Amino acid sequence: MPVYDRSYRHWDGQLKRRAFRAWPIVTMGVKNALATKGGWLLTLTLRLFMAASCVPTLALFLINYFFYFRPDFLPPEMFKFFDQVAPYRVIQYPALTRINSLFLMIYAVLFGSGLIARDRASGALPLYLSRPLTLTDYILGKVGVIGWFMALFTLVPNLVLWAVGVMADPGEHALRDAMPHLLPIIAQNMAVILVYSLTILAVSSICRRPMFAGLIWFSLVILLPSFTSMAGSHRGVSALAAVSPNDALFSLGYHLFDIAGLFERATSEAEPMVRANLQGLFETVKVFASSTPLQATVSVLAWCGASLLVLVSVLRRQDVVVEAGK
Amino acid sequence: MSGDLTPEMTPVPTAPVQLERVSHWYGPVIGLNDVTLAFQPGVTGLLGPNGAGKSTLMRLMTGQMAPSQGVVRVLGAAPFANADLAGRLGHSPEHEQLWDHLTGRRHLFVLLHYGGFAASEAHARTEQALARVGLAAAAEKKVGAYSKGMRQRLRIAQAIAHNPEVIVLDEPLNGLDPVGRREIIDLVRELGAAGHTVIVSGHVLHEVEKMTRRIALVHRGRVLAEGTIDEIRRALDQRPHHVRVVADDPRGLARLLLEEAGVVSVRVGANEANFEVKDAGRFFDRLGRVAADGWIVVREYESTDDNLQAIFDYLVA
Numbered sequence: 183m184p185v186y187d188r189s190y191r192h193w194d195g196q197l198k199r200r201a202f203r204a205w206p207i208v209t210m211g212v213k214n215a216l217a218t219k220g221g222w223l224l225t226l227t228l229r230l231f232m233a234a235s236c237v238p239t240l241a242l243f244l245i246n247y248f249f250y251f252r253p254d255f256l257p258p259e260m261f262k263f264f265d266q267v268a269p270y271r272v273i274q275y276p277a278l279t280r281i282n283s284l285f286l287m288i289y290a291v292l293f294g295s296g297l298i299a300r301d302r303a304s305g306a307l308p309l310y311l312s313r314p315l316t317l318t319d320y321i322l323g324k325v326g327v328i329g330w331f332m333a334l335f336t337l338v339p340n341l342v343l344w345a346v347g348v349m350a351d352p353g354e355h356a357l358r359d360a361m362p363h364l365l366p367i368i369a370q371n372m373a374v375i376l377v378y379s380l381t382i383l384a385v386s387s388i389c390r391r392p393m394f395a396g397l398i399w400f401s402l403v404i405l406l407p408s409f410t411s412m413a414g415s416h417r418g419v420s421a422l423a424a425v426s427p428n429d430a431l432f433s434l435g436y437h438l439f440d441i442a443g444l445f446e447r448a449t450s451e452a453e454p455m456v457r458a459n460l461q462g463l464f465e466t467v468k469v470f471a472s473s474t475p476l477q478a479t480v481s482v483l484a485w486c487g488a489s490l491l492v493l494v495s496v497l498r499r500q501d502v503v504v505e506a507g508k
Numbered sequence: 509m510s511g512d513l514t515p516e517m518t519p520v521p522t523a524p525v526q527l528e529r530v531s532h533w534y535g536p537v538i539g540l541n542d543v544t545l546a547f548q549p550g551v552t553g554l555l556g557p558n559g560a561g562k563s564t565l566m567r568l569m570t571g572q573m574a575p576s577q578g579v580v581r582v583l584g585a586a587p588f589a590n591a592d593l594a595g596r597l598g599h600s601p602e603h604e605q606l607w608d609h610l611t612g613r614r615h616l617f618v619l620l621h622y623g624g625f626a627a628s629e630a631h632a633r634t635e636q637a638l639a640r641v642g643l644a645a646a647a648e649k650k651v652g653a654y655s656k657g658m659r660q661r662l663r664i665a666q667a668i669a670h671n672p673e674v675i676v677l678d679e680p681l682n683g684l685d686p687v688g689r690r691e692i693i694d695l696v697r698e699l700g701a702a703g704h705t706v707i708v709s710g711h712v713l714h715e716v717e718k719m720t721r722r723i724a725l726v727h728r729g730r731v732l733a734e735g736t737i738d739e740i741r742r743a744l745d746q747r748p749h750h751v752r753v754v755a756d757d758p759r760g761l762a763r764l765l766l767e768e769a770g771v772v773s774v775r776v777g778a779n780e781a782n783f784e785v786k787d788a789g790r791f792f793d794r795l796g797r798v799a800a801d802g803w804i805v806v807r808e809y810e811s812t813d814d815n816l817q818a819i820f821d822y823l824v825a
Contacts, residue, residue, distance in 0.1 A: 210622075305603060308601060308605055309605050310622065312570060312572070317589070
């Protein structure tokens with residue numbers, strides 16, 4: 183009878199550092215979300231939708247390029263008009279975020295509603311948790327997946343618009359003038375990414391069917407804003423409007439970019455024709471931002487905090503992990 | 509960075525897996541009741557009927573659940589929510605826990621990558637594990653298209669691919685064909701012989717017996733017995749041992765042995781005698797002398813209840 187070596191022989195190679203354990207979940211999750219599932223018609227629709235969501239950014243880029251930086255493209259009197267409007271075009275950043283948020287809602291449901299729900303339904307939770315991954319790694323990885331899509335369609339377009347604006351601006355101090363806009367762009371879009379990502383994941387964690395998660399999330403971001411806006415305007419209480427995540431996010435952008443200050447300057451400094459045109463634009467923007475800075479900040483933090491709380495408490499429940507294995 | 513298996517010996521000062529007075533409740537239902545067990549390197553069979561508490565025990569050992577009471581220690585640490593320990597543990601669960609939309613190869617790669625292995629190392633380990641469980645030919649098929657046996661092989665592959673010290677296999681032979689069963693039994697024995705602490709649950713007793721002689725018997729959330737089959741059998745003193753002896757003169761043999769070998773009863777057939785004895789050691793000693801002296805020709809003998817099934821029946825019935 184052979185005598186075997188009874189000792190365990192370990193592997194002495196290096197594993198990924200603790201801080202980067204969530205990264206494979208992000209990369210694999212994004213690849214998986216983009217993998218073709220459901221036939222050519224669905225794939226084509228998704229690709230077309232993705233292309234359509236680039237249109238607002240492209241349109242703003244073209245407006246910037248041809249109307250502000252190409253004097254030869256427009257008649258002189260029109261170029262003069264746009265030249266006067268140019269100092270106020272910072273409004274395009276929160277406006278772009280607002281427009282893109284319509285696409286983001288679709289992406290949140292498409293790519294986020296099943297991220298945890300499917301893991302629960304297919305019993306994959308123990309697969310993650312039987313690896314050297316903590317619950318934090320798992321949550322970070324899932325936030326990374328949906329955050330990647332959110333960033334791709336809101337933060338990246340804004341940054342591209344900003345960078346292209348700086349590059350195309352023939353002015354001597356183009357970069358210096360544009361620098362103050364960078365932080366508000368990042369801050370508002372990160373708030374959008376975090377609120378949308380965490381809320382959809384929280385909803386996904388309480389459902390086992392992605393469709394239900396999508397429906398609940400839509401109710402939160404579409405029905406709740408409608409209800410709170412109506413209640414807020416009826417009662418004249420702006421805090422009620424801030425309950426809605428969308429209202430809070432766009433109010434935050436409104437205050438971060440100091441749109442009210444910009445409007446004041448426009449009314450005092452700009453020529454009558456420019457003033458009249460800007461006034462209409464500002465009034466439109468103001469409608470979407472009815473909360474004070476404090477209300478908006480508290481609302482954004484509360485949505486993120488509550489979502490995290492739901493996520494952690496659901497995923498920490500042993501029966502959720504165990505049910506996944508059945 | 510890749511690395512090779514090191515030849516150094518890593519001594520294990522205490523049992524790699526220890527449970528001390530562990531209980532676990534599912535609401536008002538008790539899953540495990542005051543269980544104290546220790547698992548040493550090598551293969552240990554965890555036996556018990558369905559609902560006995562085997563899977564609960566395995567979930568506690570692999571850190572999927574925390575005990576309601578008591579202490580579970582795996583490699584010296586509490587396994588619940590212990591991510592670092594998870595890298596030294598391999599678990600093949602009983603139920604489906606697979607991503608059907610991935611290929612077998614991709615599935616293994618993803619899990620190794622999640623486990624912290626760099627892509628190149630994860631690829632190499634994926635191929636090794638696939639070959640080891642006999643799944644290399646089907647590696648490019650989607651897991652959703654796998655047969656039950658192939659899924660079982662994949663579950664085992666993901667449990668051993670990262671070369672863990674402790675391997676917990678919940679009903680690893682479920683769904684496998686006879687050839688597959690043979691291969692996995694050999695694999696489990698190999699793993700045990702290589703120094704891994706392998707804990708295998710099952711209720712097909714003769715198959716567990718082929719993997720190991722060391723068992724823990726669980727029933728209704730309690731541990732009924734623990735040790736090698738022989739040790740447990742010896743400990744069951746109140747149960748007489750059954751011995752079948754084929755001899756030329758079974759009646760004469762019965763007469764000789766009845767005198768002094770602690771025989772409780774005997775049934776004599778045409779060419780065999782079936783004994784019930786209290787002290788098996790003394791009986792075999794006497795039988796050997798009878799055969800050696802040539803008084804009666806003894807052709808063969810066997811202990812018919814010195815096996816897992818008999819022990820299981822005695823303890824659980």
